[in-house]
Amino acid sequence: MGTRVQDDLALTDPETLSAHDAPEFAPAQFVRWFREVAPYVHDFRGKTFVIAFGGELVFDGALNALVQDLSLLSALGVKLVLVHGSRPQVNEQLKLKGYSTQFGRGTEPTSPEALECAKEAAGEIRLDIEAGFSQGLPNTPMSHAQIRVISGNFVTARPVGIIDGLDYQHTGAVRKLDIDAIRSVMSQGAIVLLSPLGFSPTGEAFNLAMEDLATSVAVALRAEKLIFLTQDRIVRHEDGSVDTELAREDADALLASGTLDEDTASFLTYASRAVKRGVARAHLLPYTLDGSVLLEIFTHDGVGTMVVEDNLDDLRPATVDDVGAIVQLIEPLEADGTLVPRGRAVIEREVELFTVLEHDGVIYGSVALKPYLDEGMVEMACLIVHPEWQGSGEGEMLLRHAESKARAMGARRLFVLTTRTSHWFMKRGFARGGVSDLPKERQTHYNRSRNSLIFIKRL
Known part of the structure; x- marks a missing residue:
């Protein structure tokens, strides 16, 4: 919160x-x-x-x-x-x-x-x-x-x-x-x-x-x-x-x-x-x-x-027209290894999973949710706020939105994989998990070479 x-x-x-x-x-x-x-x-x-x-x-x-x-x-x-x-x-x-x-x-x-x-x-x-x-x-x-x-x-x-x-x-x-x-x-x-x-x-x-x-x-x-x-x-x-x-x-x-x-x-x-x-x-x-x-x-x-006071007017589902802006947000974090490289084609294919923060026509934040509802879980990915907008609670807003949307889907747990921001998630109620805690489908796609840490929050 x-x-x-x-x-x-x-x-x-x-x-x-x-x-x-x-x-x-x-x-x-x-x-x-x-x-x-x-x-x-x-x-x-x-x-x-x-x-x-x-x-x-x-x-x-x-x-x-x-x-x-x-x-x-x-x-x-x-x-x-x-x-x-x-x-x-x-x-x-x-x-x-x-x-x-x-x-x-x-x-x-x-x-x-x-x-x-x-x-x-x-x-x-x-x-x-x-x-x-x-x-x-x-x-x-x-x-x-x-x-x-x-x-x-x-x-x-x-x-x-x-x-x-x-x-x-x-x-x-x-x-x-x-x-x-x-x-x-x-x-x-x-x-x-x-x-x-x-x-x-x-x-x-x-x-x-x-x-x-x-x-x-x-x-x-x-x-x-x-x-x-x-x-x-x-x-x-x-x-x-x-x-x-x-x-x-x-x-x-x-x-x-x-x-x-x-x-x-x-x-x-x-x-x-x-x-x-x-x-x-x-x-x-x-x-x-x-x-x-x-x-x-x-x-x-x-x-x-x-x-x-959530500025809900700035928060909306992403569309195909937003793919370019999402790519621009993600690319610097892909370059430094914070995020897994996805490529424009992947984002276009999965754009319906994204929510964006937009103000005066500028997209300055995003988050994606991928459901695994057979096991009551949702994965949160690409939680990003542009550096010029950081420090005013936008990351918190995106997290709250993700939690609320995951609950609405019927999920009981929200999980995230990260290599750089573990403390941020721990301070917001996420607990350390292991590969075996992931949905079975997600376990098969876990990239062991990245050795990402897994954090899970009960909703």
Whole structure:
């Protein structure tokens, strides 16, 4: 998925890291995993993540574990903005004070009494978060940590106003963010904490939606990631498995279908909106799974749903007219031995196997898929991006397309033969295989003189 590491190597069970209880292979496995993670540590250093969660996370006692994981990210050089909600705490305060008003998922009026409850709830949660980051327990990720959490009047709000005759009173929306001040705080190594309250230029307070605030700040900061931590509001396939990645257009189509529950639809709407407005990736994660933030970031397939902006207009099936451009892409790699020489005639004969990336009439990438469906496998070949276009995720886009298309064919495994790019595939969830793992027909055509390495990924 572009930012994830091989899930086969991820050690998610803390018991495997015990010096006393670990099996003999665990140290070597840990070292291999750590080496695989290291490049992503470098990639994320200095990047901005916006982490958003509702008051439910605090209510369910998951705050302390989250704080420890975020302290680890901070220590790795990730710039963090935390945005918390407080809906269940506000509702509890209202109930204790004898008010019948209860806030749900949608935009609702905030009375003066409800605003006071929102202030109390936000203050309480803010103090809980600050206390969490102040702990320094031995043998935890917080040991010896000195992490500052800074909150303030970073958010200027405006009233929602009167809509269809209904006065929303103290319910507000984000008008402006003091981005320079937020960046200044992060540049000093501190974590920015935003509560779901904003203030007008006249000093009036407004109750904000956590999701809207988090999306607004992620867009304004051009964040690398916007992460929503939810109870379990992630997108799943019909068989119950997690849909780990959605192109934004597919997310919008799913929302339009009306098949999602209200909470999941709400989070996915904001995730799609953030990606459309420039956030690189937006994630829906279950906070009920311990370490979900770390698992999402440092394993290949993650544990939640990620929304990305695929430029699908650039991706299309190849035609005979594209053969010349595909040959031009392939020839330099054939010359240096990276690819097996094919020749124009072979590409013409197999052009229907190719997908190309095209922009303004220029073909700058390709990938080919050859099915062996009797054995539930598909071979991926000629995954190429022109050097002038490399570094912006086009290779990831082609890989995601290949995986999606192979699944649609009914394949269970995707395999690739390579002599030069083994690490690239390993970091994206492929595991080393052998000739005997190939489809029988492909085994007979394996070129032993090239000694290509075989990598296989389960779909």
